[in-house]
Amino acid sequence: MSITFEHMFYLTRREHFNAAHKLANPKWTDAENLKVFGGCANPNWHGHNYVLFVTVKGTPDPETGFVVNMKAISQLIKTHVLDLVDHKNLNLDVPFMNNIIPSTENFAKAIWQQLEPHLPKGQLHCIRLQETENMYVDYFGE
Amino acid sequence: MSITFEHMFYLTRREHFNAAHKLANPKWTDAENLKVFGGCANPNWHGHNYVLFVTVKGTPDPETGFVVNMKAISQLIKTHVLDLVDHKNLNLDVPFMNNIIPSTENFAKAIWQQLEPHLPKGQLHCIRLQETENMYVDYFGE
Amino acid sequence: MSITFEHMFYLTRREHFNAAHKLANPKWTDAENLKVFGGCANPNWHGHNYVLFVTVKGTPDPETGFVVNMKAISQLIKTHVLDLVDHKNLNLDVPFMNNIIPSTENFAKAIWQQLEPHLPKGQLHCIRLQETENMYVDYFGE
Amino acid sequence: MSITFEHMFYLTRREHFNAAHKLANPKWTDAENLKVFGGCANPNWHGHNYVLFVTVKGTPDPETGFVVNMKAISQLIKTHVLDLVDHKNLNLDVPFMNNIIPSTENFAKAIWQQLEPHLPKGQLHCIRLQETENMYVDYFGE
């Protein structure tokens, strides 16, 4: 399915949080993980200031001029994402990341799955997750 | 209609301006407006440093390598948007926002309508309007 | 008195808020105000996304490694500044700006005076107030 | 062909480099170039800190959680772009820009052509090239 941008407004809310993680495939040895993931496989973890951009789409309500009330979106993100990941270890502390290698790709998809059921069908448009100032992932659902 | 990105170049010009506004539905009481819009309904106004990204699309002219001359686009934005909104009150001072609740969505659409007639058909691609560092809207026309 | 930077740590907390204001000397005519203040004197107001940097100084407590607990500073800023100015009109809604022309200079000094009495003597070091991405003021007290 | 965003992850790597250039059509006189290109036609060159965003797309490998290894992408960009353009004159020093007016559009397309053959078919999604903080171009291939 291709995406139709027209006749739509896209609202983006930016949030941020901090977390520790490591990238390692549990089926591999430390040496194999180090070879593939480099310093990201450091057994004692490393961490990031993540920046999260959540984009929802729709048509403004003529009574308010709002597609959605950003405060409600912000509260949803807080409840279903930030409260679970901020100042946490993504590998150890976050139930929705259980058994998932916390690559930016996998983490972005997991955040989509945390938010999508709490929004009207079709409203969630994109999760952009920025891990460093030089890298980010966009995910539009599946 | 879906959007075809390929065979196209997308140029974006960034501009900024400052304005006051309030969000309130004139049919509602102050209490109702406060409930829906929160502090944004403050009767004495508040304001923002808006950042505006105007994206145009096309194929470069082989004589210049330009899809469009950015100076001309910048002048268009100045004449039809910035000169009318910078250091103004969006609710009181801006004819093209008359009777429109100045939500980011409605304001982005109004900016589209200010610019689109002055550009070749199909050239305007997107208006991104950023109200704070944590919120922006994208509008691709209708 | 000159400032001694050494033997000291300087902690800066960044906050942001939005407000409307206008620059006008009440003793002057509209024409005089327009001449001096330009668009900033627009009678119907304009506004900004202000960015506030509060710097405190001191020596870290060996038990915590903290000069101050940033959460306490953040709460002080919220109580004595943000709750009073965010989504407000600086000329009309803010008691601590009463009868003060809300230039960035005057506003920075007023924020200093809001915070200084609530901190240990000598701890407040600098108020940086950024009005637009192209202008800011630093104030180190008096 | 329209673009299908869904069922895909989009990874973006940000890089930067510095270069000199001028915009001038060699068939035109200096006066004609000055008229069209303004200061960008200065015969003695000017220059920019370019920021380059390279976006690749795909599905994560379940063994790694990676669509691609960003280190490999970063190395490709270094070899085929940065090592050829950083601290260079785009008009004089860069073989892949030979006889091309170095507008942002033309330069973005040339960077696409430098990278695309070294990636699996269909993996390169977008070249965003930012020339100043107020202007950038997106190119999605042809």
Next chain:
Amino acid sequence: MSITFEHMFYLTRREHFNAAHKLANPKWTDAENLKVFGGCANPNWHGHNYVLFVTVKGTPDPETGFVVNMKAISQLIKTHVLDLVDHKNLNLDVPFMNNIIPSTENFAKAIWQQLEPHLPKGQLHCIRLQETENMYVDYFGE
């Protein structure tokens, strides 16, 4: 001793790195640490994208126009700081942070002590260490 800014040039180099840490006083219980440090005391760690600004001062060499060669400074920072902390756990992996609570203050001072012996006496001027976009520390030595 007060600082004399005049007759001097101040050069700042910006670097960045990622690390995990936790804030906890080993003499305290988990409950006490949680009370003082909040989420920063999470036993399973969290992490940050740190931004480091190293400022050196001096007078330019008339032969080069350089106070110092920034490449040499950058290499020093890499050898004595980045290679030891990037993608590491500040509490477990970094010898120069051994037995030090890794607050931003303590970490900034430790970075100063890593760099200062490798520079001519008096050349190091300031370590600015930014832990999040909303907090940073400046340290000018002792």
Next chain:
Amino acid sequence: MSITFEHMFYLTRREHFNAAHKLANPKWTDAENLKVFGGCANPNWHGHNYVLFVTVKGTPDPETGFVVNMKAISQLIKTHVLDLVDHKNLNLDVPFMNNIIPSTENFAKAIWQQLEPHLPKGQLHCIRLQETENMYVDYFGE
């Protein structure tokens, strides 16, 4: 002479411009210049988006709340700096850089000397010149 920050307001204006340059000592061979300056000595030039921060200091006029009118400062910067360097070659096109190696240090001092005579004595406080996102120089006069 040490600097007294107190009893003073410090206003900073941010401007930007683009220029080409190269770093080379005319008394040296190309090989010697390459050894010292690396890619910055490229004979065909390279370039930058410079960001300039001009800080002036003083006490606000009680009639306006302004230390200085920022529009006047901005006009001074335009006349005495931007109009002379924007879209220029610092080595070839700029009289006030004649026979000066355009290092960031030397360029910052030259900008100081361009502006200082046009301001009341003692009002100019600092020139910060940022050459890339990772390097800048501060100069407080002599």
